Amino acid sequence: xxxxxxxxxxxxxxxxxxxxxxxxxxxxxxxxxxxxxxxxxxxxxxxxxxxxxxxxxxxxxxxxxxxxxxxxxxxxxxxxxxxxxxxxxxxxxxxxxxxxxxxxxxxxxxxxxxxxxxxxxxxxxxxxxxxxxxxxxxxxxxxxxxxxxxxxxxxxxxxxxxxxxxxxxxxxxxxxxxxxxxxxxxxxxxxxxxxxxxxxxxxxxxxxxxxxxxxxxxxxxxxxxxxxxxxxxxxxxxxxxxxxxxxxxxxxxxxxxxxxxxxxxxxxxxxx
Numbered sequence: 001x002x003x004x005x006x007x008x009x010x011x012x013x014x015x016x017x018x019x020x021x022x023x024x025x026x027x028x029x030x031x032x033x034x035x036x037x038x039x040x041x042x043x044x045x046x047x048x049x050x051x052x053x054x055x056x057x058x059x060x061x062x063x064x065x066x067x068x069x070x071x072x073x074x075x076x077x078x079x080x081x082x083x084x085x086x087x088x089x090x091x092x093x094x095x096x097x098x099x100x101x102x103x104x105x106x107x108x109x110x111x112x113x114x115x116x117x118x119x120x121x122x123x124x125x126x127x128x129x130x131x132x133x134x135x136x137x138x139x140x141x142x143x144x145x146x147x148x149x150x151x152x153x154x155x156x157x158x159x160x161x162x163x164x165x166x167x168x169x170x171x172x173x174x175x176x177x178x179x180x181x182x183x184x185x186x187x188x189x190x191x192x193x194x195x196x197x198x199x200x201x202x203x204x205x206x207x208x209x210x211x212x213x214x215x216x217x218x219x220x221x222x223x224x225x226x227x228x229x230x231x232x233x234x235x236x237x238x239x240x241x242x243x244x245x246x247x248x249x250x251x252x253x254x255x256x257x258x259x260x261x262x263x264x265x266x267x268x269x270x271x272x
Contacts (some may be wrong), residue, residue, distance in 0.1 A: 005177045005184050007164055009133070010240065016160030016174070016204065020212035026109075027206065029193070033222035036119050036254045038213050039235070040206075041111030042191055048105045055102035062095045062256070103145045104128035110243045114192070116155065118214045120255045121178075123153040125190055126245055133189060148244050152252075153190070155214060156180055160192065160245040162209050174203040 003012045032039040034152035069091060104112075104127075112127035129147035142148065152162025158176040178188035193203050213222070227235040241248060255261040265271075 003161060005161065005179065007186060009161060009175060009177070009186075009189070011163035011173075013162040013164055013172070015208050018211050020215055020217050022210055027202075027224075028226070030206075030224065031113075031226040031239060031254070032229075032232070033213065033225050033256075034149050034229050034232060036221065036256060037115050037117040038113050038198050038210070038222065039113055039225070039239070040192070041113055041239075042131070042194060043105065043108060043111045045109075045111070045259050048108065048111070052102065052105040055098050055105065058080065058098050059095065059102060062091050064097065065091045066095070073252070093211075096137075096246070097135070099142060100130035101196060105131040107146045113243075115237055116210065116214060117251055117253060117255060118216060119250070120261045121155045121214075122252065122255075122261065123150045123155050123190075124249055124253065125153065125159060131191060150244065150246065150249070151188075151190075152249065153178055153188075158190070159184075163204055174207060174264065181228065224272050 002008055003015050005015070028044055029041050030038070031041055051152055066088060069084045072080045073088065075081060075084065075130035108131065110126075110130045112125075112131050114127075115124040117124070126147050126186065129141070129144070129149045131149070153176075157179050159179060161175050161177055163173050163175060163228075173194040174192040176190040176192050177186045181188055193206055223229045236250070246268075248270050251264050252261055255264060
């Protein structure tokens with residue numbers, strides 16, 4: 001049975017219902033929560049270091065291969081020329097795909113945080129512009145390695161799905177499908193959790209806890225994050241300050257109603 005969301009995402013396994021889980025959450029990507037909002041990172045520091053090094057090595061090797069293919073093209077031998085052309089195109093496309101992966105790991109030292117405010121039903125995303133599923137990118141973007149994508153979404157319009165990477169040892173990823181209000185028509189994607197080698201168990205567990213939090217279930221223990229509930233100032237200093245978050249949005253993390261959120265936006269001249 002296919003996903004109910006259209007267009008369907010590549011690698012789809014299952015749609016996730018907004019049902020809550022009653023278990024505690026001890027998880028390295030759950031970093032902070034209080035009575036108003038919770039925060040997750042999508043990349044751990046160790047993962048970022050590993051993939052940054054891996055991509056850097058791949059970029060160096062591909063660059064060397066591209067130079068080699070250019071030499072083959074002008075080698076005055078028809079067979080070598082054909083090999084050179086095919087190799088040049090293949091290596092160039094691989095480099096085109098790997099550079100964004102390098103950017104989003106090397107220039108996202110805070111782990112691409114995502115904030116869920118259960119009082120207002122808003123979700124705030126601050127991530128590398130390259131932290132997505134896009135393949136087609138304008139070449140000028142490759143000159144902006146630190147480019148960010150900062151968005152506010154309505155939780156009501158976000159729905160979870162699980163996808164995998166179709167490898168021998170599949171890694172599960174949970175994706176928030178942002179839909180047109182009241183429809184299953186997808187207008188945006190937000191990666192919630194990526195690269196989990198558990199066939200979706202942790203992904204489902206995290207999804208259940210998050211829904212429990214957003215529904216104010218008491219079983220969603222808000223003091224299990226990396227930073228304890230009383231350490232909000234430290235959390236913001238370590239994870240939020242200096243990472244490009246708009247001032248109004250940081251204030252909106254703790255908004256306790258849509259009316260209070262409207263006042264904050266009016267204060268900073270933000271369109272509703």
